Amino acid sequence: xxxxxxxxxxxxxxxxxxxxxxxxxxxxxxxxxxxxxxxxxxxxxxxxxxxxxxxxxxxxxxxxxxxxxxxxxxxxxxxxxxxxxxxxxxxxxxxxxxxxxxxxxxxxxxxxxxxxxxxxxxxxxxxxxxxxxxxxxxxxxxxxxxxxxxxxxxxxxxxxxxxxxxxxxxxxxxxxxxxxxxxxxxxxxxxxxxxxxxxxxxxxxxxxxxxxxxxxxxxxxxxxxxxxxxxxxxxxxxxxxxxxxxxxxxxxxxxxxxxxxxxxxxxxxxxxxxxxxxxxxxxxxxxxxxxxxxxxxxxxxxxxxxxxxxxxxxxxxxxxxxxxxxxxxxxxxxxxxxxxxxxxxxxxxxxxxxxxxxxxxxxxxxxxxxxxxxxxxxxxxxxxxxxxxxxxxxxxxxxxxxxxxxxxxxxxxxxxxxxxxxxxxxxxxxxxxxxxxxxxxxxxxx
Numbered sequence: 001x002x003x004x005x006x007x008x009x010x011x012x013x014x015x016x017x018x019x020x021x022x023x024x025x026x027x028x029x030x031x032x033x034x035x036x037x038x039x040x041x042x043x044x045x046x047x048x049x050x051x052x053x054x055x056x057x058x059x060x061x062x063x064x065x066x067x068x069x070x071x072x073x074x075x076x077x078x079x080x081x082x083x084x085x086x087x088x089x090x091x092x093x094x095x096x097x098x099x100x101x102x103x104x105x106x107x108x109x110x111x112x113x114x115x116x117x118x119x120x121x122x123x124x125x126x127x128x129x130x131x132x133x134x135x136x137x138x139x140x141x142x143x144x145x146x147x148x149x150x151x152x153x154x155x156x157x158x159x160x161x162x163x164x165x166x167x168x169x170x171x172x173x174x175x176x177x178x179x180x181x182x183x184x185x186x187x188x189x190x191x192x193x194x195x196x197x198x199x200x201x202x203x204x205x206x207x208x209x210x211x212x213x214x215x216x217x218x219x220x221x222x223x224x225x226x227x228x229x230x231x232x233x234x235x236x237x238x239x240x241x242x243x244x245x246x247x248x249x250x251x252x253x254x255x256x257x258x259x260x261x262x263x264x265x266x267x268x269x270x271x272x273x274x275x276x277x278x279x280x281x282x283x284x285x286x287x288x289x290x291x292x293x294x295x296x297x298x299x300x301x302x303x304x305x306x307x308x309x310x311x312x313x314x315x316x317x318x319x320x321x322x323x324x325x326x327x328x329x330x331x332x333x334x335x336x337x338x339x340x341x342x343x344x345x346x347x348x349x350x351x352x353x354x355x356x357x358x359x360x361x362x363x364x365x366x367x368x369x370x371x372x373x374x375x376x377x378x379x380x381x382x383x384x385x386x387x388x389x390x391x392x393x394x395x396x397x398x399x400x401x402x403x404x405x406x407x408x409x410x411x412x413x414x415x416x417x418x419x420x421x422x423x424x425x426x427x428x429x430x431x432x433x434x435x436x437x438x439x440x441x442x443x444x445x446x
Contacts, residue, residue: 084127087123099249100116131393154214187223188441195217222256244419252445272362281421286420296388305382318347320345320434
């Protein structure tokens with residue numbers, strides 16, 4: 001459901017500059033605004049895939065919830081932006097880029113060499129760990145991705161042919177993903193993972209989902225970007241490459257993509273986590289998540305929550321291949337492994353320097369529910385980030401984030417890319433990561 005119109009402020013916009021011309025699919029922004037905020041989206045007509053609730057009372061309730069989340073988001077974003085505006089920013093001064101580390105500010109964006117010119121939204125990103133970009137994808141791109149996924153599900157997922165894999169992020173994650181060849185083999189393919197509440201104990205699809213099997217899915221992953229079609233076209237678009245380089249990436253590559261369905265009423269929570277837990281690089285963390293809303297995301301249907309500034313905390317744990325299962329080579333061909341052992345484990349990191357205040361890793365902070373109060377989330381420092389379809393939320397791999405269950409009658413689809421630095425930036429993909437491409441295959445370069 002659309003938000004009520006008001007004059008609340010949205011997220012930092014993309015100021016125009018010569019090295020980043022507007023992409024044809026971008027809605028235009030005013031040139032060189034006085035600050036990187038602009039008014040919320042203009043009125044949006046109802047989307048055909050989002051029918052209105054039959055009850056006017058439900059309409060009123062939904063508007064109240066959505067507006068509350070948007071107001072809280074914008075209030076916080078404006079305060080965070082004020083911190084950026086109050087910072088001294090001088091050429092040749094030292095600057096800390098999240099992905100590059102310590103560097104020197106260039107005199108302008110056209111200067112070549114080791115120095116770096118951080119744009120206003122890059123400075124916001126580096127300081128707070130995320131950036132919201134309204135209207136990043138146009139309606140044609142959004143609809144083409146949704147249609148392509150519907151075709152993939154109808155053509156390639158046969159839930160009656162085998163016991164169905166579910167996807168979880170709770171305490172049973174190792175049981176669900178840590179013992180699954182189907183999960184590991186999805187690295188460069190498109191595999192389908194169901195919602196736990198859509199599957200019977202024997203692994204079969206529940207009857208109510210058989211006529212529309214797409215509504216039973218939790219996610220698809222993790223190689224949609226590698227096959228010809230709208231996902232690959234979007235991934236290889238100039239606006240993705242330009243954004244990554246603007247934010248400081250030198251040799252960006254794409255290890256994975258995901259399509260998240262967040263189904264109406266049964267879409268489960270995604271517990272608190274850092275993406276670098278699963279996409280670990282050395283000698284430093286370089287993962288960035290590009291979270292594209294394909295439906296409007298609200299408090300009621302499970303928008304993303306982020307904890308600003310938490311990207312300055314170390315990675316708390318690492319999801320690693322288990323040498324007891326794979327052998328020391330960590331490959332399928334390991335001859336010294338024990339197949340009865342879990343394929344994956346969580347390794348706790350920084351035990352001697354643990355963030356004592358983060359007691360919710362792999363869970364939700366106490367009193368996160370019910371919505372819209374979410375008192376435990378606000379107390380822990382999280383803010384909701386409601387989005388319109390086409391908005392992009394970019395955030396670093398160490399940022400603490402989560403989403404709540406979908407309590408609404410509307411699904412909340414998203415397409416997500418995860419990118420990392422490559423070898424030209426002196427960065428190596430960990431061989432312990434769960435995601436490993438088959439031999440002779442490499443990650444897509446942007």
